Amino acid sequence: MKTRFPQAYVLNVMADDRPGIVAAVSGVIVALGGNIDACSQTVLGGYFTQILVVSFPQIVEVADLAARIRKSAPPGGALEVAARPYMAPPASAGRGPTERFVITALGRDKPGVIHRFSAYLAGKDINIVDLYWDCAGEDFVLIAQVEIPKRWEMGLLQADLDEIGREEGFNVRVQHENIFVATNQLRLYGGGHR
């Protein structure tokens, strides 16, 4: 990933969700003359979490950067902050060509489902790039956006997941992401994937 300034860092911020957190964090970056190069955040169960890649023209001590952000916390609770230098390329590089798929599972909730499922994916060198889990009453919905190495035969993966689903009592499907792009967005294909 290309950053605006040469000295890049990755930050993680967690807090009780409330107004003002993003303003506080970004305020510290601006004050140090830096730039936010990428950012993703979510709010789950009343908790806020954010991951950022930031860069500065000058070297910044990671401990100092984290301390400044903690100090900027708006009223209503502390900010938990982790910071480290951003190293490119990321660890996921060099895994060979992959394609984006979406795995969905629906069934009766019980402890250990995500572990069983993710342990199987890990064993197949399948990277989870986005994971969503929600329970409505006793039932759960799992949506995992994953990168599957092109060397795998999809029919066999689906058969393995079916087997796990049967044992654990849920329905699971693996489908190429383009079907979701085509049916929801204005373009037919996802970015660069065919």
Added chain:
Amino acid sequence: MLRTDEILSTIQMLHAEHLDVRTVTLGLSVSDCAATNVDNVCRKLREKILRRASNLVRVCDRIGAKYGIPVTNKRLAISPAANLLAGHGVGAALQVAQTLDEAVRECQIDLVGGFTALVHKGISSGDAIVMESLPWVLSSTQRVCASVNVASHRAGINMDAVRQMGELLLKIADATAAQRGFGCAKLVVFSNIPEDNPFMAGAYHGDGEADAAINIGVSGPGVVCSALRRRIQLGGQLTLGDLAEEIKITSFRVTRVGELIGREVAAELGIPFGIVDLSLAPTPQVGDSVGEILRTLGIEKIGAPGSTAAVAMLTDAVKKGGAFASSSVGGMSGAFIPVSEDAALAEAAAKGHLTLEKLEAMTSVCSVGLDMIAIPGDTPPETIAAIIADEMAIGVINNKTTGVRLIPVPGGKAGDFVEFGGLFGSATVMDIRNAGASAAFVRLGGRIPAPIQSLRN
């Protein structure tokens, strides 16, 4: 990154509402299989089909699995058999049809269309052989489908051909009497036949097409119906405009599924992608019904006043959504109302709510015609021809495709129940009013001239 709500809504459409790709149809020109000796014709035909189509089923299944969407039917549509049969005889026609039947069976392809004659202005020698052979072909083969184009916007209606088709339908029904006249379910009489239609029984590969093309038919009545019900359950002051919008959005999504799968199948087979046919194609499965959509739109008894307006709105909304989703829309692209193949329509016909005349009115605003309608086996041939002529007139005057797939049930009387099985469903034999009262008109023969609207240049 995809949004969770997008993924969930697609999952619902694909799995809870059973969206499938109804058909991937390989269009294939077989004009290079012509020969003076029929054995050579059959040998070349078989070789070409095995060479071009033997991978179709495997590729469709693999790509269906990749996207989690079944491709229900894999079909073949050839260029008109009449072109191969000029200079041969009825025996040769039968031999060609049996070769087709056998070759597609080997490729595990469900049906093959294109046993076709184009006779809208006149009947050539090859066309005459195709037409004459239909009772034998449709009774002695399993997978061969036939079509005869008897009318066009530019040529008018060939009433000699229409009259012959009236007689032929009875002969085909007799030849397949043990199956209640089922042979007629594999034959469509058309006006303005499309050259790239993927749906059976009327698919054929037109002369304007490349050597081969992949054409797609999507399903969708069940998905449209569920989307409408969900929208209605959300409440609020809904108008028909709001419901048309919902149909349009659903049609967009359904069409996209077809285009995505079609393009990938075509690329993998190394064959040009042709078209997506937007037609809502019902099946006898409960819920997968155009009739059910009309009920959801508030037509309590299908065939009641308002049915024509409802089906017009449905067809138009489907076209608008589909046309935005794909730049390759073709085929028939409307809403099918095949009586036996649609549980709600079959029920309405059985209860007497839906009559032949109302069906005819509905076909004037949607594709595709009087489809899969069982009629009494003693209907006079001139009356069958006159029913065909009426439907052809709707197509010719409105410059649209219309088709007729009538099944005279041998020994069947109005009100009898007949079962055709599988995708063909079951139906109650419909009453034909004023049977025999148009014989003199039909016997005049000749050609009903092309309408004034055909002079467009």
